[in-house]
Amino acid sequence: MLYLTFNLVVEFIAGIAFYYKLNNIVLYNIDILIEGLTFCYALYYLHRSSLIKRLLKITATAFILFWVADFFFIQKEYEFNTYSYLLSSIVLSGFSLTTIYIFVFEKTFKDPFHNFFFWLSIGILFCDLGNVPYLMFYNILFQKAILIAYSLTIISQMVNTILYIMIIIGILYQRPQSNEIAKPNLNSFL
Amino acid sequence: MPSSSEEFKIAIITTSVLMFFLLAFILFLFLVFQMRKRKAQATLEKEILAAQIEIQEQTFKNVSQEIHDNVGQVLSLARLNLNAILGIGSSDQASLPKIESASELIGKAISDLRNLSRSMLGDKVTETGLQVAIENELKVLQNTGQYKTQLDISGPSFRLDKQKEMMVFRMVQEAINNCIKYAKAKNILIKLMNNEEKYAVSVHDDGIGFDVELLQSKETGIGLKNMQNRAELIQGVFSIKSAPGKGTTIEIILVK
Numbered sequence: 001m002l003y004l005t006f007n008l009v010v011e012f013i014a015g016i017a018f019y020y021k022l023n024n025i026v027l028y029n030i031d032i033l034i035e036g037l038t039f040c041y042a043l044y045y046l047h048r049s050s051l052i053k054r055l056l057k058i059t060a061t062a063f064i065l066f067w068v069a070d071f072f073f074i075q076k077e078y079e080f081n082t083y084s085y086l087l088s089s090i091v092l093s094g095f096s097l098t099t100i101y102i103f104v105f106e107k108t109f110k111d112p113f114h115n116f117f118f119w120l121s122i123g124i125l126f127c128d129l130g131n132v133p134y135l136m137f138y139n140i141l142f143q144k145a146i147l148i149a150y151s152l153t154i155i156s157q158m159v160n161t162i163l164y165i166m167i168i169i170g171i172l173y174q175r176p177q178s179n180e181i182a183k184p185n186l187n188s189f190l
Numbered sequence: 191m192p193s194s195s196e197e198f199k200i201a202i203i204t205t206s207v208l209m210f211f212l213l214a215f216i217l218f219l220f221l222v223f224q225m226r227k228r229k230a231q232a233t234l235e236k237e238i239l240a241a242q243i244e245i246q247e248q249t250f251k252n253v254s255q256e257i258h259d260n261v262g263q264v265l266s267l268a269r270l271n272l273n274a275i276l277g278i279g280s281s282d283q284a285s286l287p288k289i290e291s292a293s294e295l296i297g298k299a300i301s302d303l304r305n306l307s308r309s310m311l312g313d314k315v316t317e318t319g320l321q322v323a324i325e326n327e328l329k330v331l332q333n334t335g336q337y338k339t340q341l342d343i344s345g346p347s348f349r350l351d352k353q354k355e356m357m358v359f360r361m362v363q364e365a366i367n368n369c370i371k372y373a374k375a376k377n378i379l380i381k382l383m384n385n386e387e388k389y390a391v392s393v394h395d396d397g398i399g400f401d402v403e404l405l406q407s408k409e410t411g412i413g414l415k416n417m418q419n420r421a422e423l424i425q426g427v428f429s430i431k432s433a434p435g436k437g438t439t440i441e442i443i444l445v446k
Contacts, residue, residue: 104223154204
């Protein structure tokens with residue numbers, strides 16, 4: 001429950017900061033890094049392909065370096081780091097799509113619909129794909145086309161909700177799989 | 191900033207569209223997964239069937255060799271000994287007819303065993319060819335005196351590859367066994383056809399026939415279902431036509 005607890009704490013503190021009219025963007029920027037690395041690790045844990053594992057390691061390393069550059073030098077800590085978030089969204093979308101493909105088309109997993117990571121991958125895919133347009137046009141649209149910006153904000157909020165719904169469905173529907181190559185220790189992961 | 195009613199509309203539309211796409215995506219994945227699962231199951235069943243058939247053929251071969259090497263030899267020796275006793279002559283004249291009768295019975299047993307061994311030995315089929323193998327089967331059946339058999343050949347004689355010939359021969363044997371066991375037939379006709387498009391082998395009897403829809407039942411028609419599966423293994427088409435009182439025709443078609 002670690003990840004969900006962390007998110008809850010972040011939202012709680014951000015809410016308090018917002019109430020007291022303090023800048024909570026720093027917290028969200030740090031959350032971008034934690035969320036990106038958490039999902040990279042989850043997919044790294046799941047996959048047995050050495051190629052995918054290597055790609056995930058490279059991606060995570062590159063992401064950390066980019067985030068540091070964005071946080072300290074490019075957009076900096078008090079502006080929402082859309083570049084980092086966009087990068088992690090695009091990359092995680094690709095990996096989650098690959099994961100879903102392996103679940104459905106490969107023989108590795110017997111019963112994907114009772115596998116927590118299958119539902120997590122769907123959640124990540126929807127969340128990250130849904131966030132991409134919001135992140136890409138965030139700065140421009142809020143200045144020029146407020147209605148579209150607002151629509152994209154709604155989409156972003158909804159796809160984040162979908163991510164949590166998928167996590168809950170994954171927890172509820174998962175079963176111990178006899179031929180599941182990766183047996184996740186769910187409690188320690190979350 | 192948009193008004194609250196616009197906000198509400200946007201929120202509803204966005205939520206609906208997103209949920210629709212999500213559900214459609216999950217449904218798509220589910221359908222694809224089910225389709226692949228069914229295909230994998232069908233492939234596995236075919237592989238199991240192929241393995242079973244191979245084991246069966248090996249068993250037939252072993253039994254055939256045992257019959258030839260051991261049982262047949264023992265019976266031949268027994269007959270030789272009996273003939274030797276007949277040759278020497280005996281003071282007990284009453285036992286001579288019994289010894290002659292025993293010798294004849296052993297001779298018949300040897301002949302039957304030879305036929306059985308030949309019928310079981312798959313290599314014989316591939317050596318002599320399908321046509322000769324079927325002719326031999328029909329000859330054995332004719333010799334029982336209970337059936338009239340006929341082999342019709344249309345088109346030039348043909349050879350198939352070993353596996354196909356073996357499979358077709360076993361299906362013909364199964365069909366003939368079904369005629370003997372169930373059909374109460376008097377006449378059995380086998381047709382071999384070879385034209386430009388296909389090879390076809392059909393087995394027809396004038397027996398009591400049956401309702402083909404009974405094949406759907408799990409408890410009946412397993413032998414015929416096995417024949418269907420064997421035909422599919424060699425990319426053949428298996429069909430069966432029958433009706434109560436109208437005999438039965440089984441046909442195996444191999445498209446060229």
